[in-house]
Amino acid sequence: MLVNLRVSLVLLVLCGLIYPLAMTGLAQVLMPVQANGSLLTDANGNVVGSALIGQTFKDPKYFSGRISSIDNNAAGSGSNNYAPSNPALIERVQKDMQAFLTANPDVKQADIPADLLTNSASGLDPHITPMAAKVQVPRIAKQRNIDPAKLNALIDEHTAGRQFGLFGEQRVNVLELNLALDQLK
Numbered sequence: 001m002l003v004n005l006r007v008s009l010v011l012l013v014l015c016g017l018i019y020p021l022a023m024t025g026l027a028q029v030l031m032p033v034q035a036n037g038s039l040l041t042d043a044n045g046n047v048v049g050s051a052l053i054g055q056t057f058k059d060p061k062y063f064s065g066r067i068s069s070i071d072n073n074a075a076g077s078g079s080n081n082y083a084p085s086n087p088a089l090i091e092r093v094q095k096d097m098q099a100f101l102t103a104n105p106d107v108k109q110a111d112i113p114a115d116l117l118t119n120s121a122s123g124l125d126p127h128i129t130p131m132a133a134k135v136q137v138p139r140i141a142k143q144r145n146i147d148p149a150k151l152n153a154l155i156d157e158h159t160a161g162r163q164f165g166l167f168g169e170q171r172v173n174v175l176e177l178n179l180a181l182d183q184l185k
Contacts, residue, residue, distance in 0.1 A: 040175055043183060049175050054126040057178060060103055061143035063136050065174035066115055067096055068123045080119070093117050106138040127171035130159045146184060154180055 027035035038051040049055050054065045082089035096117050101109060113132040133155045141148040158177045162168050 040179060042179060048179065050126075051173055051176060052126060053124050054120075055175055057174065060139055062178045062181065063128075063133055063140065063172075063174050064100075064116065065128055066125050067092075067117060067119050081121070104136060104139045107135055111135060126173050126175055127160075128174055130155055130170055130172055133172045133174075133177065140181070144181075144184075150184065151181075154184070 024035070033039075039047050040049055040051055042048050054068060056068055057064050080089070097109065097112060100112055100116060101107065113129055113135060115128050116132045116135070134152060137148050137151045137155075140146070141151055155172060155177065158172050158180060160171050160173070162170065
């Protein structure tokens with residue numbers, strides 16, 4: 001009985017205290033940005049979000065990200081995961097498509113990229129495709145009185161390639177893009 005208690009206490013201290021502290025210290029030394037949540041700041045140095053978690057931008061002078069069913073609350077990640085034939089999904093997509101077309105009158109329905117109308121599995125995806133960003137250029141150019149070519153160049157600057165050149169698709173982090181957009185004069 002006494003041996004069991006000693007082993008439990010040693011394992012508790014080792015696994016519950018020493019190991020987490022060592023890993024936290026190692027992470028802070030080797031990759032402090034990631035260990036602290038990949039936080040992004042605005043021009044004034046204020047933290048505005050994480051590069052890993054998508055945000056909803058409703059102001060028409062900003063790029064919009066993917067549809068989210070969690071409403072900027074990362075504590076409740078997830079999606080409804082409706083089947084393509086589910087009437088609730090069809091209704092939601094049609095409503096979101098209409099809202100997008102109203103906000104972007106220069107865009108034809110057939111030109112709306114799918115990632116602007118679909119959820120990611122977690123509801124937290126911070127990325128959109130370069131095409132999803134470029135389809136929003138006419139609206140943002142009008143709102144900010146900026147040359148569309150300048151916006152397209154900004155999108156190209158913030159487009160990340162496939163991981164290791166093989167996996168995934170090209171992507172644009174919406175928060176990083178919008179922070180860069182605010183830096184434009």
